[in-house]
Amino acid sequence: MADGDGAAASGKLTEHSASGAEKGLPRRGKSLSGRTLNTAQIPLVASHPEVYEPCDDSFALVDALLSDKAQLLTLQPRLCMEVGCGSGYVITSLAIMLRQLASGTQYLATDINKHAAETTQATLEAHGVHADVIVTDIVSGLEKHLAGMVDVVVINPPYVPTPEEEIRCKGIASSWAGGLNGRQVIDRILPAVREILSERGWLYMVALEDNDPLDICHLMSEMGYASRVVLKRCTEEESLFVLKFWRDPHTGTSASPKSPKSESWFSQLPFKSLWHKGS
Amino acid sequence: MRLLTHNMLASNVRGATTGYPLKLEAAKWVTKEVDLNADFIRGLLPKIDWRALVAATRALGLPELLPEEQPPEEEIFAEGAADVEGSAIRRIHHALLEIHVQEGSLVCPDTSRCFPIDKGIPNMMLHEDEV
Numbered sequence: 368m369a370d371g372d373g374a375a376a377s378g379k380l381t382e383h384s385a386s387g388a389e390k391g392l393p394r395r396g397k398s399l400s401g402r403t404l405n406t407a408q409i410p411l412v413a414s415h416p417e418v419y420e421p422c423d424d425s426f427a428l429v430d431a432l433l434s435d436k437a438q439l440l441t442l443q444p445r446l447c448m449e450v451g452c453g454s455g456y457v458i459t460s461l462a463i464m465l466r467q468l469a470s471g472t473q474y475l476a477t478d479i480n481k482h483a484a485e486t487t488q489a490t491l492e493a494h495g496v497h498a499d500v501i502v503t504d505i506v507s508g509l510e511k512h513l514a515g516m517v518d519v520v521v522i523n524p525p526y527v528p529t530p531e532e533e534i535r536c537k538g539i540a541s542s543w544a545g546g547l548n549g550r551q552v553i554d555r556i557l558p559a560v561r562e563i564l565s566e567r568g569w570l571y572m573v574a575l576e577d578n579d580p581l582d583i584c585h586l587m588s589e590m591g592y593a594s595r596v597v598l599k600r601c602t603e604e605e606s607l608f609v610l611k612f613w614r615d616p617h618t619g620t621s622a623s624p625k626s627p628k629s630e631s632w633f634s635q636l637p638f639k640s641l642w643h644k645g646s
Numbered sequence: 647m648r649l650l651t652h653n654m655l656a657s658n659v660r661g662a663t664t665g666y667p668l669k670l671e672a673a674k675w676v677t678k679e680v681d682l683n684a685d686f687i688r689g690l691l692p693k694i695d696w697r698a699l700v701a702a703t704r705a706l707g708l709p710e711l712l713p714e715e716q717p718p719e720e721e722i723f724a725e726g727a728a729d730v731e732g733s734a735i736r737r738i739h740h741a742l743l744e745i746h747v748q749e750g751s752l753v754c755p756d757t758s759r760c761f762p763i764d765k766g767i768p769n770m771m772l773h774e775d776e777v
């Protein structure tokens with residue numbers, strides 16, 4: 368199994384609080400529904416009016432990565448990549464988190480928004496870490512030569528259900544607009560990410576209840592990826608999930624002649640019970 | 647943008663056949679030292695397009711940095727090579743990871759479409775009629 372302690376971690380899925388701040392990094396507590404959740408581990412040093420500011424979803428993704436930190440350190444990723452890096456909060460946090468690795472890990476980040484790419488670069492620099500940042504649509508231009516090379520991909524995609532036109536809007540709306548069911552960009556991202564993920568690669572992605580995360584897992588399962596919920600968080604407006612995917616030779620259509628939607632497939636999901644509890 | 651990324655990047659503009667390697671035109675670049683990791687280079691090297699890397703270093707006006715042909719692995723990863731000033735592994739490490747192109751452009755070899763590099767960030771976005 369690629370994922371070291373999937374079973375252990377899936378036991379308590381509602382809230383993975385990364386206990387203890389990362390050494391030396393100031394924390395900003397944020398009160399939500401009366402609880403203090405993990406929020407920004409690093410101060411945001413760059414911003415721009417047309418760039419998505421780190422929000423509950425960004426914090427959830429970083430907290431999920433923190434809760435998987437030991438596994439990530441063991442993985443010793445060679446290449447890590449963020450698609451849709453926005454302010455750079457997530458890729459910067461990841462680079463800081465894995466800084467102790469002596470494996471020469473390199474980072475890449477893309478965003479469709481030029482201002483986001485520049486903001487990310489500034490955030491990275493201010494924290495003394497580096498990623499090559501590229502303005503492009505998802506991974507366009509990289510898919511061929513980066514095929515099978517990326518060990519960790521992190522994504523907080525534009526997932527809000529909106530009218531389709533909003534996706535193509537210039538400006539800040541395109542940072543969250545996800546079209547029908549919030550799936551239009553996600554559904555373009557997933558095949559592209561499968562191209563670049565290495566055999567041992569992991570994908571962490573934020574999804575909303577409205578995006579039908581179970582369906583996303585099902586689609587990925589058909590392509591040979593196992594999945595689990597690393598973190599679930601309910602805010603006043605939305606239920607956020609951070610999903611993790613990894614290649615699993617026992618997952619996929621070829622392994623099972625039955626319909627993947629059948630109970631047998633469903634029961635393989637470690638988070639089955641959670642799913643019902645949560646919704 | 648480092649030359650590692652240049653080595654991975656292609657043009658997807660309509661009319662391009664491979665769109666690779668992008669011709670590098672660098673107006674401004676800087677170097678920043680980072681620790682050399684031989685295992686990282688060893689894992690990466692088979693994925694590197696040597697000719698594209700050499701072309702990029704030449705475009706930066708560094709004709710001596712890398713040889714036309716990739717040196718044999720035994721030489722690159724020879725015991726202690728990483729500690730020798732000017733060794734192949736040091737040069738490869740420098741070329742891939744220590745050179746940052748700040749301003750310039752990447753030109754599609756098939757269509758001559760020019761992608762700007764601004765503040766170190768290449769912009770590969772295509773207009774609607776280019777996809």
Ligand SMILES: C[S@@+](CC[C@H](N)C(=O)[O-])C[C@H]1O[C@@H](n2cnc3c(N)ncnc32)[C@H](O)[C@@H]1O
Pocket residue numbers: 419420421422424425428450451452453454455456457477478479480483503504505506523524525526541542543552
């Ligand atoms: C919800 S924001 C997340 C930003 C940041 N990663 C964070 O977690 O705070 C989504 C980001 O994806 C970018 N984006 C939207 N569509 C994209 C696409 N097709 N390719 C690359 N990036 C895209 C947006 O510009 C925005 O910065």
